[in-house]
Amino acid sequence: MECQNSQPSRPSAHSGAPRGLGPWLHLLTGPRRCAYGAPETATAAALGLHLPCGPCLDKSPDPTAVPHFPQDSTVDCQTDMAFLHAAAGLLILCAVSSAQRLRGDNSPLCTPSDEFGKYCPTTCGVADYLHKYKPSMDRDLDDMEYMLTEVFNLTRDTQDKVVYMRDSEAQTKKTITSDVYIKKSSSMLDDILRFERSIVEQEAQIYDLDHMLSANEKRMLQLRQLALQLEQKCKKPCEDTVQIQPTTGKDCQDIANKGARTSGLYFVKPMKATEQFLVYCEIDSAGSGWTVLQRRRDGSLDFSKNWIQYKEGFGYLSPDDLSEFWLGNEKMHLLSTQSSIPYVLRIELTDWEGNKKNADYAMFKVGPEADMYRLTYAYYFGGDAGDAFDGYDFGDDPSDKFYTSHNGMQFSTADRDNDKYQGNCAKQDGSGWWMNRCHAAHLNGKYYKGGRYTEKDAGEHGFDNGIIWAAWHSRWYSMKETTMKMIPINRMHIGGGQQAGVKQFGGLGDM
Ligand SMILES: [Ca+2]
Numbered sequence: 001m002e003c004q005n006s007q008p009s010r011p012s013a014h015s016g017a018p019r020g021l022g023p024w025l026h027l028l029t030g031p032r033r034c035a036y037g038a039p040e041t042a043t044a045a046a047l048g049l050h051l052p053c054g055p056c057l058d059k060s061p062d063p064t065a066v067p068h069f070p071q072d073s074t075v076d077c078q079t080d081m082a083f084l085h086a087a088a089g090l091l092i093l094c095a096v097s098s099a100q101r102l103r104g105d106n107s108p109l110c111t112p113s114d115e116f117g118k119y120c121p122t123t124c125g126v127a128d129y130l131h132k133y134k135p136s137m138d139r140d141l142d143d144m145e146y147m148l149t150e151v152f153n154l155t156r157d158t159q160d161k162v163v164y165m166r167d168s169e170a171q172t173k174k175t176i177t178s179d180v181y182i183k184k185s186s187s188m189l190d191d192i193l194r195f196e197r198s199i200v201e202q203e204a205q206i207y208d209l210d211h212m213l214s215a216n217e218k219r220m221l222q223l224r225q226l227a228l229q230l231e232q233k234c235k236k237p238c239e240d241t242v243q244i245q246p247t248t249g250k251d252c253q254d255i256a257n258k259g260a261r262t263s264g265l266y267f268v269k270p271m272k273a274t275e276q277f278l279v280y281c282e283i284d285s286a287g288s289g290w291t292v293l294q295r296r297r298d299g300s301l302d303f304s305k306n307w308i309q310y311k312e313g314f315g316y317l318s319p320d321d322l323s324e325f326w327l328g329n330e331k332m333h334l335l336s337t338q339s340s341i342p343y344v345l346r347i348e349l350t351d352w353e354g355n356k357k358n359a360d361y362a363m364f365k366v367g368p369e370a371d372m373y374r375l376t377y378a379y380y381f382g383g384d385a386g387d388a389f390d391g392y393d394f395g396d397d398p399s400d401k402f403y404t405s406h407n408g409m410q411f412s413t414a415d416r417d418n419d420k421y422q423g424n425c426a427k428q429d430g431s432g433w434w435m436n437r438c439h440a441a442h443l444n445g446k447y448y449k450g451g452r453y454t455e456k457d458a459g460e461h462g463f464d465n466g467i468i469w470a471a472w473h474s475r476w477y478s479m480k481e482t483t484m485k486m487i488p489i490n491r492m493h494i495g496g497g498q499q500a501g502v503k504q505f506g507g508l509g510d511m
Helices: 022-033 038-046 074-079 081-103 123-241 252-257 307-312 329-336 425-429 500-504
Strands: 264-268 277-283 289-296 343-350 356-362 379-382 481-488
Touching: 252 264, 252 277, 252 289, 252 481, 289 329, 307 329
Parallel strands: none
Antiparallel strands: 264 277, 277 289, 289 481, 343 356, 343 481, 356 379
16 A cells, blocks of 8 residues: 655644544544544554554654654655655555444545645654644543542532431331330320329219219109008198089079088089189078178288289189189189179278178179279178278378279279279289279289388389278288178078178178
8 A cells, every 4th residue: 555645744632622622533434534544553552452553662752742744854854755655565454454344434545634745644743643632632531530539529429428318218207116115105104194083083973973873762762652641641732632523503593502512622613604714602501592602811912913814813713711712703704794683791800810701782784894803892781891982081181082992993903904093003002802992902912911001012103002991990901711602682681690701700691
């Protein structure tokens, strides 16, 4: 193979290829047109490989020496050419075969190259070329080594950190787990202590409750026995209280006329009544039958009622005649207006000293509701209690007697003012009655135990509101017991005062 370029040329320093890898790219690409093995050799040297065809030894043994490319050394070059050719032959043989094998460069001729000049480069040229680029290559290698070291260090640091973090994590896990278990154990111990205390307290409570239960069971047993005893005791009285006599009639005298001789509860049905109703009949052995309209016994019944209650009646009727009641304005009306035979109203009074007196009124009637159950009678029939229904002269005013009379008065309640007073007598006194302005007799008044009472006792209005019969006791004296009852007037003459009631209260039969 002949070298056809005669013009030697200084190898250009750089051909625009990048620094560092530039020369290597240059050797691989630029000299491709030259089939010498120098680039291959240079590549091998750069890679630190043993040169198979031998390095440059003759011209530049000193790596620091300036590459020797004399402009006018054509003869020397030619002189050495034989030896060089021989060496180059070997080199080329090896290089070509190797280069061709590695680079695939099969060009048989050496073509001109800017980098190598017009002469084919000698081994020394190749070496010089290599020497020229070696520093930059070394720097690159150093840079790369430095970078590798950096990367290695960074990697090692990272590994150390990873290891440290793993250790820390493991340690933390151990610590956390340990702490959690300790806390849990502590909490469980606290719970156990608390439960134990609770168990002790509950056991004490159970003990107490057992005792209480036992005591209660004993008490219940005693109460059961007591209930049994009471039940046995109650049986007879209970049967008695519901006993209602079988005879019926239009009033108690009618019942007595039918042969009844026992006082007690009876059903009566006045002529105009739509249905029968229960009354207490006071029947004596002579066959006089009193129909009882009102009872005050002990103050057990509150007489502060409204219009409807006074109309329908309130309280309880009892066979033993011991309970308090108001039979009812409507029933009084039906009873007192049913017959052509007039009735006598008897008022019986008992004071707190046990004295008993009475007052009778002939032709007694209670009007219909349309007339506000007006009270009327023909005359005072007699009695030792005096005629309080006719009013009483209290000495306050000449009109006292007139304005405290009751004959012809309509019935008034707190919610139905039918009196002759500018105010409301029934409301002030808290009871219903045949109020005028207001009364000398008032059997539905407030119950004062002991009898005597004062304005202060009378409450906010301060008026005399007791159970009053002014013809006997002062208006500041309240009766202990009262009874209002009626009987047909023809019975008042039978027996000449032999009737129990008449005899007891003054023998009106003689009148
Ligand atoms: Ca009035």
